[in-house]
Amino acid sequence: MLLSIPGTPSAFRVLQSIQYGTVPGLPPWKERLYLDLLIPDPPPRDPTPAVVYFHGGGWAEGACGYAMYPWLNPLLAAHGFVTASVTYRLSRFAPFPAQIHDAKAAIRWLRANAAEYGIDPSRIGVWGDSAGGHLAELLGTSAGIPQLEGPCGSPGYPSNVQAVVARCAPTDFVRWRAEDEDEPGSVFWRLFGGPGSQRRELARLASPITHVAAGVPPFLLVHGTEDETVPYEQATLLAGALRAHGGDVTIRTVAAGHHNLTADVDAQWGNEPWTELGHEALAFFTERLGAPTRAYR
Secondary structure, three states: OEEOOOOOOOEEEEEEEEEEEEOOOOOOOOOEEEEEEEEEEOOEOOOEEEEEEEOOOOOOOOOHHHHHOOOOHHHHHOOOOEEEEEOOOOOOOOOOOHHHHHHHHHHHHHHHOHHHHOEEEEEEEEEEEOHHHHHHHHHHHOOOOHHHHOOOOOOOOOOOOOEEEEEOOOOOOOOOOOOOOOOOOOHHHHHHOOOHHHOHHHHHHHOHHHHOOOOOOOEEEEEEOOOOOOOOHHHHHHHHHHHHOOOOEEEEEEOOOOOOOOOOOOOOOOOOOHHHHHHHHHHHHHHHHOOOOOOEO
16 A cells, blocks of 8 residues: 655555564464554665654553554655554553563564665664553663563564654653552553552563663653653653763653643644654654665665
8 A cells, every 4th residue: 555645755655464573372363463564665775764653552452553643654654764563462461571572573573674674774763652652762771681572573683772752651660659550450450460569570670761771772752741641750750860871862841731742631642732743753763863865766
């Protein structure tokens, strides 16, 4: 399928349901992991940066199709990036670290298949909103952590990334103690497979802030000051840790913004300010990963 956005440099092809990995131990009809790719058309002459989107939904809901909103992957693909959107195991079926195992397998798969899809394996960015932003942050800080790599596919390729955009995302589960963390069915219970108060070491492992070290990639953090779901402090804590290790980090504070990044807590996610934030992410990835080649084959 070939799509385009008026006024942008290129059209793009949509390649859906490409298998990027498997989950060992599951029945064959449940073990496969899939992603969708958007490929600039015609293809750039030289290998181009890739950016991977991880959807939100409290780790328990959501689908990779969320990335097809026009301010997300289509915007980047229309400006020459190869983009991917990943299905990862949801916490109602598998607790952490299943989600980051799948995310890292997707990054490794992109590198393993870079030549086929015209990707520069040295320039891979990630982004996401809410729970998806958490996975993007964790990819940015936890390269090479054995417990987080997982066995889901493409061994032998690195899972590090070169740029991160995370919006309204959790960063420190140890510092953030949700009131309902010990209630069955709560977000924390599902993510950690039991009462949050009894899973503190797993919570520490899941926290992007835990793994911050020298050499982290550039980060763009977007958060609303009135976020009723993930406290604004979560963004400032991670930003402080990144800066303490020499990291390049920008915080985009949305004054009076709730978890939907608007002043109206009941507003649906979409349109403004999301279109503006999409273009801000495009500028960030272009600057940090390098502009995709505009001369096409």
